[in-house]
Amino acid sequence: MIAPSSTWFTAEPRWGWMIVAYFFLGGLAGGCYFLAAFIELLGRREDWPLARLGYLIAFPLVVLSGLLLTMDLSRPLRFWHMLIERNTFMPMFKAWSPMSIGSWALSIFGLFTFISFLGAMADLDRDRWPGLQLLRPTTLFSRVVAVVGAFFGFFVASYTGVLLAVTNRPLWSDTPLLGMLFVVSAASSSCALMILMAGRYGWTTPAVAGLHRMDKWMIALELVVLVAMIVSLGSAARGWLNVWGLLLVVLVVVPGLLLPLLAWRPGRFPERSAAMPMLILFGALMLRVVIVYASEAI
Amino acid sequence: MPEPMGFYTDTTVCIGCKACEVACKEWNQLPSTNGGANTLSGDSYDNTRRLDGIHWRHVKFIEQFNEDRVDGRWLLMSDVCKHCVRAGCLEVCPTGAIIRTEFDTVVIQSNTCNGCRDCIAACPFGVIEINPVSGTAQKCTLCYDRLQGGLEPACSKACPTKSIQFGTVRELRTRADARVAQLHGGGEQRAYLYGADESMLGGLNSFYLLVDKPEVYGLPPAPKLPTRNLVPGSMFAVLGALMVGLAGLFNLRDRGSRGAAPAVRS
Numbered sequence: 001m002i003a004p005s006s007t008w009f010t011a012e013p014r015w016g017w018m019i020v021a022y023f024f025l026g027g028l029a030g031g032c033y034f035l036a037a038f039i040e041l042l043g044r045r046e047d048w049p050l051a052r053l054g055y056l057i058a059f060p061l062v063v064l065s066g067l068l069l070t071m072d073l074s075r076p077l078r079f080w081h082m083l084i085e086r087n088t089f090m091p092m093f094k095a096w097s098p099m100s101i102g103s104w105a106l107s108i109f110g111l112f113t114f115i116s117f118l119g120a121m122a123d124l125d126r127d128r129w130p131g132l133q134l135l136r137p138t139t140l141f142s143r144v145v146a147v148v149g150a151f152f153g154f155f156v157a158s159y160t161g162v163l164l165a166v167t168n169r170p171l172w173s174d175t176p177l178l179g180m181l182f183v184v185s186a187a188s189s190s191c192a193l194m195i196l197m198a199g200r201y202g203w204t205t206p207a208v209a210g211l212h213r214m215d216k217w218m219i220a221l222e223l224v225v226l227v228a229m230i231v232s233l234g235s236a237a238r239g240w241l242n243v244w245g246l247l248l249v250v251l252v253v254v255p256g257l258l259l260p261l262l263a264w265r266p267g268r269f270p271e272r273s274a275a276m277p278m279l280i281l282f283g284a285l286m287l288r289v290v291i292v293y294a295s296e297a298i
Numbered sequence: 299m300p301e302p303m304g305f306y307t308d309t310t311v312c313i314g315c316k317a318c319e320v321a322c323k324e325w326n327q328l329p330s331t332n333g334g335a336n337t338l339s340g341d342s343y344d345n346t347r348r349l350d351g352i353h354w355r356h357v358k359f360i361e362q363f364n365e366d367r368v369d370g371r372w373l374l375m376s377d378v379c380k381h382c383v384r385a386g387c388l389e390v391c392p393t394g395a396i397i398r399t400e401f402d403t404v405v406i407q408s409n410t411c412n413g414c415r416d417c418i419a420a421c422p423f424g425v426i427e428i429n430p431v432s433g434t435a436q437k438c439t440l441c442y443d444r445l446q447g448g449l450e451p452a453c454s455k456a457c458p459t460k461s462i463q464f465g466t467v468r469e470l471r472t473r474a475d476a477r478v479a480q481l482h483g484g485g486e487q488r489a490y491l492y493g494a495d496e497s498m499l500g501g502l503n504s505f506y507l508l509v510d511k512p513e514v515y516g517l518p519p520a521p522k523l524p525t526r527n528l529v530p531g532s533m534f535a536v537l538g539a540l541m542v543g544l545a546g547l548f549n550l551r552d553r554g555s556r557g558a559a560p561a562v563r564s
Contacts, residue, residue: 006518011348011424013415035546042551074413074433081393086410092394096525099416100392154542158535165527167419168386176527179535187542207550214549221541 004235007170012296018072022065023160023288024189026106027182029061030157031190033113037150039207040137047207051137052120053197054190058153059117062110069106083107098163105155112149116142158183164291171295174236177229178291184225188218189284192277199274216264219280223257226287244294252290256283302402303445304381304503305454305462306470308477309515310489312374312461314343314357319376321456322355325441329431349377351429354438355453360514375506375515376462378453379404379425379438380493383500386524387417387426395434402467402503403440411435422499422521440504467503474507481509492517499523 003009036054039047070079078086082103085092094100119135119142126133134141161178172178191211198208230237240248260276260283322328329352330336339345342359349356356377363370381403388396388404395410396417406417406426411434418426418435429436441451449455454464463470474491481489488509493502499521512519 003513003518006422006520006522009424009513009516009518009521010421011350011418011427013419014428015415015419034542035550038546038550042547044552047552072414074415074428074435075411078393078410078412081395081410081412082414085394087407092392094389094392094394096528097390097392097416098528099390099414103392154539158539162528162531162535163416165531166390166524167416168422168522168524169419172419173524173527176530176534179531180538183535183538183542187545206552210549214545217545217549218542221545225538 004238005170005174007168007173007236008298010168010170012169012298013167014296015072015292016296018068020285020288020292022068022072023182023292024285025061025068026065026160027157027186027284027288028190028193029058029065029113030109030153030155031186032061032194033058033109033116033153034150034157035187035190035194035211036116037146037153040146041143043207043210044205046205048123048137049201050194050198050203050205050207050211052123053201054194055113055116055120055137057193057197059110059113062106062113062156065106066110098159098166102156102159102163105152105159109149109152109156112145112152115145116149119145154183157186164295169295170236170298171233171239171291174234174239175229175232177225177232181222181225181229181287184218184222185284185287188215188222189281191215191218192280192284196274196277196281199277215280216261219257219260223253223261226253226257239298240294242294242297244290244297247286248290248294251286252283255279256286300401301466301468302383302503303440303465304403304467304470304505305378305440305451305464306474306494306505306507307376307378308461308463308474308507309373309375310481310486310507310509311459312357312376313459314359314372314374315458316346316357317456317458318453318462319346319353319355319357321452322438323352325444325452326354326439328352328354328429349379349425349437350427351434351436352427352431354378354436358515360510362510362514373510373514375508376453376457377516378504379440380423380499380505381438381440381503382422383496383503384523385499386420386422389523389525390416390420392416399442399445401440401442401445403442403445405439405442406435406437408432408434408436420524422518422523438504467501470505474505477507481507 032054036051040051070076118132122129122132123136158179161182164172164178167173195211344359346353346356358375360373385404395407426435426437450464454462478489492508493505
């Protein structure tokens with residue numbers, strides 16, 4: 001076979017299930033956080049529990065993300081080399097390396113999710129955490145934290161796609177659209193996760209309906225970006241003509257995008273049904289599985 | 299400061315003896331594959347298969363024969379890290395483990411690398427891999443330790459046909475140009491240099507004389523830097539984030555009585 005792109009002459013980094021899981025959970029952490037921030041900053045008082053829920057989800061997922069990234073290193077105990085230069089003990093930062101920026105962004109995001117997590121805990125039980133009332137949602141402090149944290153949430157949800165593009169691997173580096181795809185997918189899956197949780201608690205506040213509307217737009221946008229991503233590959237799109245391309249359709253496009261779009265009815269949303277959010281979450285996970293493994297298989 | 303040093307590999311005089319592979323393994327104390335229980339690949343005389351963390355030199359055997367094997371030729375090429383002047387691995391390395399030395403070569407510091415494997419994905423030539431013993435990414439160092447001691451690298455020292463030549467990049471280029479002219483004069487019009495000028499990644503400090511297309515040797519015809527995607531990829535990511543933000547603004551803000559309250563009660 002004649003290689004369709006010079007990227008076909010490179011070696012696979014063997015980024016496996018832990019990186020896939022990080023791309024999924026990190027996206028959810030970033031997405032749930034910025035959704036919670038939107039709800040805290042823009043929503044009604046009755047929506048605050050939903051914002052609290054987003055903050056309560058984000059922090060544990062960031063911790064899990066950090067653990068996954070550390071375990072995936074061939075030398076896990078050297079994880080701190082990402083932040084501190086090992087020989088000089090000076091801060092290690094490269095503005096042109098997505099993995100370097102991402103390490104810092106994830107650490108800073110972790111700090112902000114922790115503050116918001118404490119605030120959400122304080123809000124849940126006001127008598128038990130008197131010292132943390134300052135951090136509760138909708139205080140001025142909490143709003144400032146939400147704005148800055150949401151910025152880093154967007155960053156964490158999107159840089160992973162840019163990281164894949166800033167390599168020389170087939171399919172990843174043959175398109176500039178993976179970062180965009182990942183941030184949109186993080187938004188759609190985070191909406192789905194928060195809808196799912198809100199459904200479990202039986203919440204029907206305006207923001208829940210807002211999440212439903214937003215999710216529909218995000219899934220439609222994700223479908224458009226996914227198609228644009230394939231088209232932008234040009235001749236390298238031939239790298240999808242295998243089992244991974246089939247799985248992209250069967251496990252991502254059909255259950256995660258087309259079914260939820262077709263099942264949508266205006267003026268009504270099935271707030272008790274967990275099926276659609278589950279399908280969207282499944283599709284978002286599978287999107288990352290096929291994108292990572294399709295390239296690794298070449 | 300010393301001049302930039304490198305390799306010039308004249309593939310037309312390589313005889314496939316693999317002395318370079320052996321010398322490299324011996325000097326750099328690289329382990330054998332599977333404890334020495336190597337299986338035959340069935341692909342010509344090539345059982346090394348690829349460059350990786352424990353193979354820093356790899357002799358490629360390309361058989362070009364017609365159907366009845368009456369006519370044909372061998373292409374032999376000792377592959378190695380190209381020590382690119384603009385190196386993709388060095389660009390992306392988040393720990394600072396990959397450095398450029400005083401000899402203008404690219405070296406991975408094993409005490410700093412944490413095995414994130416970003417450099418493996420970034421290298422346009424598929425040179426780097428994890429060494430299972432150290433758990434770090436490793437590749438040819440152009441014998442940094444020997445260079446510091448005033449010695450030439452082990453592979454070029456061992457090469458019996460001067461297929462691998464070591465020296466200052468400037469002198470090697472002069473030598474290679476003369477060799478191409480000699481081959482052209484002798485009727486081998488296909489001879490050309492791969493990576494000898496600045497057009498390819500600022501110049502490959504380890505460059506090649508080839509007599510067929512790069513793809514035939516498993517070399518990329520147009521190797522690029524990974525950071526070519528940084529600005530466009532980030533711009534599209536920001537565009538995506540803006541669209542998500544706008545959707546959030548429209549759908550999650552308090553819309554008072556005009557909002558979706560009826561839908562909620564359904």
